[in-house]
Amino acid sequence: MARRVSIARAATITVVAWMVGFVIFFPILWMVLTSFKTELEAFSMPPKFLRFHWTLENYAIVQQRSDYIAHVWNSIAISFGSVSLSMLIAIPAAWAMAFAPTERTRGTLLWMLSTKMMPSVGVLVPIYLIYRDLGLLDTRLGLIALLCLADLPIVIWMLYTYFKEIPMGILEASRMDGIGPVREVVFVLAPIALPGIASTILLNVILAWNEAFWTLNLTTSKAAPLTAFIASYSSPEGLFWAKLSAASTLAIAPILVLGWLSQRQLVRGLTFGAVK
Amino acid sequence: MATQQTRALGRILVAPSVALLFLWMIVPLVMTIYFSTLRYQLLNPGTEQFIGAQNYIYFLTDPAFIKSLSNTLLLVGSVLAITVVIGVLLALLLDQVFVGRSLVRLMVIAPFFVMPTVSALVWKNLLMHPVSGVFAWVATSLGFTPIDWFALLPMLSIILIVAWQWLPFATLILLTALQSLDNDTKEAAEMDGTRPLPYFFYIVLAHLARPITVVVLIQTIFLLTVFAEIFVTTGGGPGLATTNLAFLIYAQALLQYDVGGASAGGIVAVVLANIVAFFLVRLIGKHLDT
Numbered sequence: 001m002a003r004r005v006s007i008a009r010a011a012t013i014t015v016v017a018w019m020v021g022f023v024i025f026f027p028i029l030w031m032v033l034t035s036f037k038t039e040l041e042a043f044s045m046p047p048k049f050l051r052f053h054w055t056l057e058n059y060a061i062v063q064q065r066s067d068y069i070a071h072v073w074n075s076i077a078i079s080f081g082s083v084s085l086s087m088l089i090a091i092p093a094a095w096a097m098a099f100a101p102t103e104r105t106r107g108t109l110l111w112m113l114s115t116k117m118m119p120s121v122g123v124l125v126p127i128y129l130i131y132r133d134l135g136l137l138d139t140r141l142g143l144i145a146l147l148c149l150a151d152l153p154i155v156i157w158m159l160y161t162y163f164k165e166i167p168m169g170i171l172e173a174s175r176m177d178g179i180g181p182v183r184e185v186v187f188v189l190a191p192i193a194l195p196g197i198a199s200t201i202l203l204n205v206i207l208a209w210n211e212a213f214w215t216l217n218l219t220t221s222k223a224a225p226l227t228a229f230i231a232s233y234s235s236p237e238g239l240f241w242a243k244l245s246a247a248s249t250l251a252i253a254p255i256l257v258l259g260w261l262s263q264r265q266l267v268r269g270l271t272f273g274a275v276k
Numbered sequence: 277m278a279t280q281q282t283r284a285l286g287r288i289l290v291a292p293s294v295a296l297l298f299l300w301m302i303v304p305l306v307m308t309i310y311f312s313t314l315r316y317q318l319l320n321p322g323t324e325q326f327i328g329a330q331n332y333i334y335f336l337t338d339p340a341f342i343k344s345l346s347n348t349l350l351l352v353g354s355v356l357a358i359t360v361v362i363g364v365l366l367a368l369l370l371d372q373v374f375v376g377r378s379l380v381r382l383m384v385i386a387p388f389f390v391m392p393t394v395s396a397l398v399w400k401n402l403l404m405h406p407v408s409g410v411f412a413w414v415a416t417s418l419g420f421t422p423i424d425w426f427a428l429l430p431m432l433s434i435i436l437i438v439a440w441q442w443l444p445f446a447t448l449i450l451l452t453a454l455q456s457l458d459n460d461t462k463e464a465a466e467m468d469g470t471r472p473l474p475y476f477f478y479i480v481l482a483h484l485a486r487p488i489t490v491v492v493l494i495q496t497i498f499l500l501t502v503f504a505e506i507f508v509t510t511g512g513g514p515g516l517a518t519t520n521l522a523f524l525i526y527a528q529a530l531l532q533y534d535v536g537g538a539s540a541g542g543i544v545a546v547v548l549a550n551i552v553a554f555f556l557v558r559l560i561g562k563h564l565d566t
Binding site for chain 1: 282283285286287289290292293294296297300301303304305307308311366369370372373374375376377379380381382383384385386387388389390391392393394395396397398399401402403407408410413417440443444445448449452453486487490494497500501503504507508509521522525526529530535538539542543545546548549552553556557560561
């Protein structure tokens with residue numbers, strides 16, 4: 001008897017959970033489906049769910065747009081460029097704070113965190129003017145530098161919490177065995193630290209890829225990444241839904257995969273270690 | 277022993293980060309404060325003039341500011357309420373054992389990884405379009421009249437889009453926290469024969485209090501400056517219906533070229549965000565052992 005009740009309960013939960021998941025995922029699913037329709041069918045009423053004329057023409061058209069590839073490259077350059085740069089600056093800092101903390105480390109970490117709390121819009125005017133005067137508007141370099149600084153607090157914090165978990169005992173043991181500092185870093189520390197470093201890169205690439213305040217305000221065409229390219233579809237061109245969907249699907253697919261891989265790190269990175 | 281040396285090395289390694297973040301925070305902020313005291317039109321360079329607090333008086337008494345502030349609070353408050361309430365329920369649901377759990381989990385967290393411009397345009401065109409959107413079709417099938425979402429309920433439309441984007445964040449954090457509710461507590465509650473409702477209120481919600489606070493504070497920081505979703509859908513309109521503080525400052529600076537007014541607005545935004553940040557940093561600091 002009890003068993004039957006629990007089976008019924010499990011079945012209900014399964015059905016409810018799948019329905020909820022479907023509803024939440026629906027906008028993305030619908031966008032992907034629309035990207036395979038003709039423009040006419042994308043607009044049709046009642047909407048066609050699966051029985052429509054499947055076509056790849058939207059993808060072909062988006063790919064053919066000479067500027068599309070340039071926007072993809074801009075997104076790649078800006079997200080990976082800014083994250084690599086922040087890693088270079090952050091790894092030594094996080095390392096030092098995790099392994100040689102001083103009485104000021106705690107204050108420094110919290111101060112770094114507070115810089116992340118500054119709303120971008122509060123410094124939009126000076127940044128815009130500085131960039132205009134330095135000729136950095138609509139350049140990849142300008143965005144890489146900016147996002148590197150904007151990411152830096154999260155990067156340092158994530159690395160710090162990962163490094164902090166490396167047991168000091170391992171270091172002491174290897175030192176007792178008398179290995180030199182170079183071998184210590186290469187053979188002992190790097191293998192333990194690499195997963196944390198990889199997760200940090202992953203989450204921050206995702207955040208940088210989707211960043212849509214600075215990329216919209218500081219680029220116009222040349223350095224515009226995919227966020228800004230998609231925004232150009234916002235002008236009232238109702239008959240281009242299928243192409244908008246195709247471009248959007250291409251823009252989010254790689255990040256969706258990376259995001260799914262990094263869901264654990266997401267919690268840790270975005271709560272600054274307050275929830276693990 | 278080596279501590280003296282280690283400390284010196286540590287300082288050298290931390291210095292670049294501190295210096296860069298200091299510059300990144302202080303230089304623009306000081307410039308914003310300075311600009312906010314000037315009459316400064318981008319189109320008339322060279323005519324800048326010190327006018328004291330006039331930009332603030334102008335900005336703070338501008339009906340547009342009051343409207344944008346109330347829009348900002350409405351947006352932040354509604355999205356927080358939606359994401360926390362549904363987030364708790366979703367976390368409880370995903371914490372159960374059922375077939376295909378990891379797949380459902382992937383579907384639920386997916387919206388977080390969609391870039392804001394994409395989610396806003398997909399919602400506006402494919403879902404909320406009054407004639408050809410899926411919502412219109414659902415409404416018609418159920419015998420209702422379709423709504424022109426962005427014309428009639430522009431703010432609600434923005435709220436729905438932003439809530440959809442942030443729901444995964446709340447869910448994922450609350451789910452992570454829920455999974456750390458240890459089995460001993462659960463078993464003890466079961467042995468005591470705790471009923472579901474008291475169990476939920478006294479044990480689950482009590483356990484989730486801190487993660488919920490974290491979710492609220494972090495989301496508030498981001499939600500105070502929602503921009504792209506408004507930029508690509510309504511452009512702040514109709515009228516000022518969807519203009520929040522971030523969008524008002526943007527419009528003042530880059531559409532009306534009023535550097536002084538926009539800077540005053542920027543400082544107001546910084547002050548607002550700092551009120552939230554104060555509590556957030558304290559909360560995180562409490563759980564940081566260096």
